[in-house]
Amino acid sequence: MVSYIVYFIIAIGATTVGAITGMGGGVIIKPLLDVLQDYDVSTIGVLSSIAVFTMSLVSVGKQIVQKAQIPYQIILPIAFGSVAGGFMGQKMLEGAVRLIPDNGAVVIMQNTILGILILGVFIYMRYKERIPSRGLSGVVPSILTGLILGILSSFLGIGGGPFNVALIMYLFSFDIKSATVCSIITILFAQVSKLSLITLTTGFSIFDLSMLPAILVGAVAGGYIGTLVKKAMPDKKVELCFNIVQLLVLAIALFNIVSNIT
Secondary structure, rough: HHHHHHHHHHHHHHHHHHHHHHHOOOOHHHHHHHHHOOOOOOHHHHHHHHHHHHHHHHHHHHHHHHHOOOHHHHHHHHHHHHHHHHHHHHHHHHHHHHHHOHHHHHHHHHHHHHHHHHHHHHHHHHHHHHHOOOOOOOOOHHHHHHHHHHHHHHHOOOOOOOOHHHHHHHHOOHHHHHHHHHHHHHHHHHHHHHHHHHHHHHOOOOOOOOOHHHHHHHHHHHHHHHHHHHHHOHHHHHHHHHHHHHHHHHHHHHHHHHHHHH
C-alpha cells in the first residue's frame, strides 16, 4: 500500500508540473524511479512513457475544450516527425540494453545525456534574450525538429522534457506558453509511437506493471490540474517554474550518476 502511495505522489506531482511547463512529467518520473531502483531500465521507461502519454492525452484534450490557440501548421509536422523519432529512440534504447547488460551503466548513460541537455537548456533560458531565435516555418524544419525530439523522448524515457520547449522557442520564435502546448502535443505523438512499437513487438507482459494503476490515476489527475493551473499563470511564472524544475532534475540526474558509479 505504501508503494502505491509513493508512486501515486510521484506521478501526480511530476505530471502536474509537466503539464504546466510542457516538460511532460517523464523528465521527473524517470530519474525518480531510477532513484528508487525498484525496476530495470526498460520497465522504468515503459512506466514513465505510459504516465506521460496519459498526462499529455488529458492535457491536450483539456486545451482543445478550452479552445487554446494551437499553431497546427507547425505542431502537426513536428508531431508526425516525433512519431518516427519515437520508433527510432525505442530501438536505440533496446539496442543499448542489449549491448550494455549492466543496468547501472545504462542508467549512468541516460542520466549523463539528460544532465548535459538540461544544463544546456538552463543556460539558453537564462540568456535567451541575448540569443536571437530563428523564426523558422515550413514542413521540413518542423518534421526534422519532431524527429530529434522523438528520439530523445523515447531513448531517455522521459517524454520530451525541457529541450522540447527550449528548441521550439528557439527555432520557431514562440513564447513559452505556446511552446508548452506544442511540446505536450509532440510528447503525445512520440509516446504513441513508442507504446505502439512495444505492443507490436515484445508486448507488455514482460514488464512488471504492478504499480501502473497508481501511476495512471496520478497522471490523469496531474494532466487535468496542471492544465488548469497553467491557464491561470502569467508567462513569467511559467518560466520560473520551468527553470526551477530543470535544476531539480539536474540534481536528481547527478545523484543517479554518482549512486550508480559507487
